[in-house]
Amino acid sequence: KAGVTQTPRYLIKTRGQQVTLSCSPISGHRSVSWYQQTPGQGLQFLFEYFSETQRNKGNFPGRFSGRQFSNSRSEMNVSTLELGDSALYLCASSPVGRNTGELFFGEGSRLTVL
């Protein structure tokens, strides 16, 4: 089975721009979560989607948004980029009915904001 695929792996943007990151979950996994990882804050939860619905949201400003498509693929968008948005953005999927929470992560999208 293919793992979680994230694109692009690396990208550089400038302040004020916007960015869209993409995530394809493991086949059969319908829950997709997004995390931001920085050296200072560690792994921070952004949001989680299941069946195209956002079920959970972390404490991030409205500039961070996401969506999930009917094939479970997900995208997240960050608008009006700030320097502090530079981070590794990780997508993770989990199978239906698993209430123990273990996640299968992709390799991440490394965003640098200049």
Next chain:
Amino acid sequence: SQKIEQNSEALNIQEGKTATLTCNYTNYSPAYLQWYRQDPGRGPVFLLLIRENEKEKRKERLKVTFDTTLKQSLFHITASQPADSATYLCALLQGAQKLVFGQGTRLTINP
């Protein structure tokens, strides 16, 4: 406020010894606690999950304990090898499908 703390930012261990990592939490009542491994530039990889009614869980050279009275989990790697060098993260489930992670412990196994 709720907090998860891994009390060592970095740990250096001689090859062959047992590495022990600590995860403490406050103001949580988790049903499960998880451990992940993360290599530089890669996503975390799930290692082990332990339930609140389990005292200990083993997987090959890995052992996890969970003490809900002390609010602490210990993660052990026995017969450590240089390939075990990585950052190890503990995580708790907070609500449905939201994991809260500790800051991680960067483990280095010296040959």
